[in-house]
Amino acid sequence: MRKLFIFCALCMAVHHANAQDCNYSFNGKITDFHDNSLIVDASIHIMNLNKFTTSNVAGEFAFSNLCEGTLTLEIKHVACETQRFVINLTKDTYKEISLEHHLEELKEVVVKTNTKTAVTSIEKSLKKEVITNFTDKSLGDALNTLSGVSSLNTGNSIVKPMIHGLHSSRLLIINNSVRMFDQEWGDEHAPNIDINASDRIDVIKGANSLRYGSDAIGGLILIRPKKYAIKDSLFGSTTTSINSNGNGGNVTSEIIKTFNSGYYTKLQANYKKFGDFKAPDYYLINTGLENINTSFRAGFNSYQKGFDAFYSFVNNKIGILRSSHIGNVNDLVEAINNKEPRIVEDFSYDINFPRQNIFHHLAKVEAFKRFKNFGKLNLQLDAQLNRRKEFDLRRGNLRDRPVIDLQLFTASIQPNLEINKFDNLKMNTGFLVRYQNNDAIVNTGANTLIPDYNKYEVGTYAIVALDMNETSTFSAGIRYDYSKIKARKWYVESDWTALNYDVLFPEFDTGIIDGLELLTRPEFSFNNFSTNLGYSKRFGEDYSFLFNYGLAQRMPNPSELFSGGLHHSAARIEIGFLTINKETANKFILSLEKKNENIGFSISPYYKQIDGFIQLIPTGIKTTIRGAFPVWEYHQVQARIFGVDVDINKKLASHFKYKGSLSVLQGDDLTNENPLIHMPSANFSNSIMYSNNDFHQLKIGVHQKTVLQQNRFPDYNFTTLNPVTQQQVFVDISATPPSYTLFNFSSSAVFNPFKKGSMEVGFTIDNLFNVSYRENLNRLRYFADDLGRNYNLKIKINY
Amino acid sequence: MKNIKLLAILFLSTLVFTSCEDDHDDHDHGSDEELITTVVYTLTDGTNAVVIEWEDLDGDTGNAPTITSGTLSANTSYTGSIQLLNRTESPAEDITLEVNAEADEHEFFYTSTVSGLNITKTDTDGNGNPLGVTTSLSTGNSGTGSLTVVLKHEPTKPNNGTSTDAGGSTDIEVTFNISIQ
Numbered sequence: 009m010r011k012l013f014i015f016c017a018l019c020m021a022v023h024h025a026n027a028q029d030c031n032y033s034f035n036g037k038i039t040d041f042h043d044n045s046l047i048v049d050a051s052i053h054i055m056n057l058n059k060f061t062t063s064n065v066a067g068e069f070a071f072s073n074l075c076e077g078t079l080t081l082e083i084k085h086v087a088c089e090t091q092r093f094v095i096n097l098t099k100d101t102y103k104e105i106s107l108e109h110h111l112e113e114l115k116e117v118v119v120k121t122n123t124k125t126a127v128t129s130i131e132k133s134l135k136k137e138v139i140t141n142f143t144d145k146s147l148g149d150a151l152n153t154l155s156g157v158s159s160l161n162t163g164n165s166i167v168k169p170m171i172h173g174l175h176s177s178r179l180l181i182i183n184n185s186v187r188m189f190d191q192e193w194g195d196e197h198a199p200n201i202d203i204n205a206s207d208r209i210d211v212i213k214g215a216n217s218l219r220y221g222s223d224a225i226g227g228l229i230l231i232r233p234k235k236y237a238i239k240d241s242l243f244g245s246t247t248t249s250i251n252s253n254g255n256g257g258n259v260t261s262e263i264i265k266t267f268n269s270g271y272y273t274k275l276q277a278n279y280k281k282f283g284d285f286k287a288p289d290y291y292l293i294n295t296g297l298e299n300i301n302t303s304f305r306a307g308f309n310s311y312q313k314g315f316d317a318f319y320s321f322v323n324n325k326i327g328i329l330r331s332s333h334i335g336n337v338n339d340l341v342e343a344i345n346n347k348e349p350r351i352v353e354d355f356s357y358d359i360n361f362p363r364q365n366i367f368h369h370l371a372k373v374e375a376f377k378r379f380k381n382f383g384k385l386n387l388q389l390d391a392q393l394n395r396r397k398e399f400d401l402r403r404g405n406l407r408d409r410p411v412i413d414l415q416l417f418t419a420s421i422q423p424n425l426e427i428n429k430f431d432n433l434k435m436n437t438g439f440l441v442r443y444q445n446n447d448a449i450v451n452t453g454a455n456t457l458i459p460d461y462n463k464y465e466v467g468t469y470a471i472v473a474l475d476m477n478e479t480s481t482f483s484a485g486i487r488y489d490y491s492k493i494k495a496r497k498w499y500v501e502s503d504w505t506a507l508n509y510d511v512l513f514p515e516f517d518t519g520i521i522d523g524l525e526l527l528t529r530p531e532f533s534f535n536n537f538s539t540n541l542g543y544s545k546r547f548g549e550d551y552s553f554l555f556n557y558g559l560a561q562r563m564p565n566p567s568e569l570f571s572g573g574l575h576h577s578a579a580r581i582e583i584g585f586l587t588i589n590k591e592t593a594n595k596f597i598l599s600l601e602k603k604n605e606n607i608g609f610s611i612s613p614y615y616k617q618i619d620g621f622i623q624l625i626p627t628g629i630k631t632t633i634r635g636a637f638p639v640w641e642y643h644q645v646q647a648r649i650f651g652v653d654v655d656i657n658k659k660l661a662s663h664f665k666y667k668g669s670l671s672v673l674q675g676d677d678l679t680n681e682n683p684l685i686h687m688p689s690a691n692f693s694n695s696i697m698y699s700n701n702d703f704h705q706l707k708i709g710v711h712q713k714t715v716l717q718q719n720r721f722p723d724y725n726f727t728t729l730n731p732v733t734q735q736q737v738f739v740d741i742s743a744t745p746p747s748y749t750l751f752n753f754s755s756s757a758v759f760n761p762f763k764k765g766s767m768e769v770g771f772t773i774d775n776l777f778n779v780s781y782r783e784n785l786n787r788l789r790y791f792a793d794d795l796g797r798n799y800n801l802k803i804k805i806n807y
Numbered sequence: 808m809k810n811i812k813l814l815a816i817l818f819l820s821t822l823v824f825t826s827c828e829d830d831h832d833d834h835d836h837g838s839d840e841e842l843i844t845t846v847v848y849t850l851t852d853g854t855n856a857v858v859i860e861w862e863d864l865d866g867d868t869g870n871a872p873t874i875t876s877g878t879l880s881a882n883t884s885y886t887g888s889i890q891l892l893n894r895t896e897s898p899a900e901d902i903t904l905e906v907n908a909e910a911d912e913h914e915f916f917y918t919s920t921v922s923g924l925n926i927t928k929t930d931t932d933g934n935g936n937p938l939g940v941t942t943s944l945s946t947g948n949s950g951t952g953s954l955t956v957v958l959k960h961e962p963t964k965p966n967n968g969t970s971t972d973a974g975g976s977t978d979i980e981v982t983f984n985i986s987i988q
Contacts, residue, residue: 401976403906501865503869632867633981634978731980
C-alpha cells in the first residue's frame, strides 16, 4: 500500500517537475510521539533533492528556496524509528513530525540484564539457549533448574511446575499471552506446552501478575515468543536430539520470514518419540511417549500499530509406568515393600495402559494501536480446546475406551490500555470476559470424575508503576474478578444425603432420579479481590533491592468441588466438597540482587500466609468390592509457607565461571499443627563452566544437584487388614525417600561448515554416575526408581 | 486490520455457538458402565445349594455393602461357581463372561481361616493354568471363620497359588463369614 503511494507520489513529482517556482520554505518541529518532548539532532533528508538538515535544540528545522512539487522525506534519529513520507509543496509549509522514541521495542529482544516483565517484579528467566538444551524434555524439567522452582512428577514425562511448593491451579501459565486452561487441576495433568515454540520463559515469584489473573497464589510462568526485527529476512533452525535412555529423541524445526514492511510469519513443528525409559537397574515398562506439536504465527509490527495471530497444536501421547496400575491398598503395600516394580520386561516402544492422550489447540489474535501523547490500546481474543483421554487397564470391549474423557473449551476477550504519556508514570488497565465449558464425554463406561460445567468470568484491573526518582520505582495494582460456575452432576443419592447436601443445597436438587443416582445442578459464584504492591531500588553500581506484597484469591477448582471416586493410579478414593470456599493468600517477598559478571548474587526470602488452603489428605478407609482403599478428602486449613532462594555467580578465572543456587522451604498446616504434604525439600546445585569464545564458542560444564531428604512431612500412615493373610498391615505412604545427588556433564561448540548459518553441536550426560534414586515429589516413587544415566547428542543447524 | 475483524467475528461466532450447545440430555450417564456390584458364590453338594453374596450397588462411595454369610455342612464336598454381576443394569450384566473370555489375564484366589476347609480350582485358561471360576470345596469339622475371594487382573501365570505371588492388580477382594455345622 505504502509502496503504491510512494510510486504515485513519484509520478506526481515527475508531472510537476516542470512547474518551477522555487521560493517556498518548509519548516517544522520534531517531537516525541509519546509525550510531545522535543527531539534534538534528528536528521531530515529530502531524498529526491538530496538536501539535509538537522533539528536544533528547539526540535526545529528549516529548508528554504524549495521549488513547488513533491518532497520525499526521511527523518532519522538514533533512538527512533526512521520515518519516510511524502508531502506536496504548493506553499510555505510548517509541519510537526512525531517520531517514535522506543525503537528497542521493535527490535529483537536485546539480551540485557534488565529486561524484566516489570521493574519491580521478582523473577527468574530461562533464555533460548537454555530452552534449546531441554528441547526433548518438558516445561517443568526446564523450570526445575531455577531456584525456588521444583516439580510434581508422575513418572518422568508428566512434569508439573511448582513454585515455592505450590502448583496446579495456584500457578498461572501464560503461553503467548494466553492463560493456559488445560485441566491443570489434576496432579497428573502436566501443562500442554511445546517448549520449542518459546523464546524465553519467565518465572515471576513475586506479585506482579495482576494483568493475568487474581489467583496466582504460587506465581506466574510467562512463556514468551520472540520479537522480530523489521527487515527482509528468511531464517530458521532445525534441532535434532537423540538420547540413549529411552532410545528416542526429538526433531524440531522453525522457519521465519520477516518483511521490511513489518509483516512476519513463523512456522514451527516438533516431533518427539521415546520408548521405555530406564532406571539404573531395570526398564520402566510403558513409559514411552510420542508428541507432535506445531505452531504458526503471523503478524505485523510497526511502532504505531500491529497485530499478532498465533495458533498452536499440541498432541501428547504419554505412557504411564505399567506397574503403577494397582487394584487396592494391599497392592500398594506390595509395591511399597518390593524394591523393584512388579512388571519388568525388555525395552519396547509400545505405549499400552495406562496412558494419556491429550490434544490442545490454542488460538490467539492480538492487535494494538498507539495513540500520540497517550498510550497503547491492546485487544486480545483467544480460544483453547483441550481434550484429555486417559486409558486404563480394562476388560473386554471397554479395553480401547478411555476411563476419563474430558473436553475443556475456553475463550476470552481481554482489552488492555497502557497509558505512558507521563515520563515517570505508567498505567495499565483493562478487563477480561471469559467463558469456559467442560464436557465430560459420555461413553467412557466409567463414572465421570469432573462433571459438565459452564463457567463465566469477568474481571477488571488497574496497575500503576511510578518512577519515584532515578533509582526507585513503586508499583501498585488492584484487580476484581467475578466468576460463576454452573455444573451438572449425578450424585449417588445416599452420598448426597450423607454429605448433608440435601439440607445445605436443596436448590441444586432437580428431583430427577435414575436408579440410585440423583441429578443435581450445583451453581456457585465467587468475588475475588487481589492487590499488589512492589518497590524496587537500585543502589551502588549494580545492586538492587526489591519488595513485593500480594493479596491473591482463588476459587476452588472443579476437582476440589466435585471429585468423588476412585483414582486408580493413586489407589485412593478422592472426595471434593461443595462446601469448599475460596483460598486467600497474603504473600511477602524480598530480594537483594547484585548483577555483575565477576560476582553476582540474589537472595530472596519469602513468606506466604494462606487462609482456606485447600489440600487433599487421607482421612479414612473405605471397603469396596475391590478391597480396602484409603479415602482422601479435600480439606481447608490455615497454611503458612516460607523460605529463601539464593543464587550466586562468580567468575573464577578468565574462562571459568561458577554458578550455584540453594532453595530452602518450610510449609505448615497451622490448623492441625502439621507439616504440609508434598512440600519440596531443601536442595542446592553447583556448576562450573568453561567457555572459550575464540575456539568455536566451546562450552564445557559440570553440574551437581543435591536434593535432601524431606524430614518434615505429615504422618498419614495407617494400618489395614489384609484379608488373605488375615494380618494387620502397616501402610507407610508418608515416609520420604533419602537424599540424592546427581551429576551432569554438558558440552557444546559452534561450527560454520556452511556459507551461511552455523551448526551447534552439544553433548551431555545426565545422571553421570547412574545413581538409583527416588524423588519425594514424584507420584510414582512407590513403584520404581527414577531415570538412570542418559547420553544425549544435539545438533542445531541455523540457516 | 480487515483480517482482524474477520478473525474476531469468527471467534465470537464460535463462542456463541459453543455456549448454546451446553444443554445435555439428562439421561446420558452411566450407560454400559463396567461396574461390578455383586459377587455371588454358589456352593452345591448335589441336593442343597448355599449362596453367599457380597453386594455394593452404589459403588465406591455411598452406603456400606450388604454381605450374606453362608452355613455349610461339616465333612461335605461342594461344587462351587463364582459369578460377578452388575445389578445396576436390568437385566443384570454378567461380568464373569468377560473374565472367561480373557481367562489368561485373570485368576481367582480363595483363602479361608476355617480349618479343614479346602478349595481347589477346577477350570483352566487356554494355557492350562488355573482360572478359578469353578471350584470344588470340601469342609472338615464344624467351626467358623472367613473366606476371602480375590480376582487378579494381569497376574503372573503360573504362580505359586497365592494372590501375593501372582501380583497383578486387584479387581475383586471380598470377605465372607462362614460357619460349618
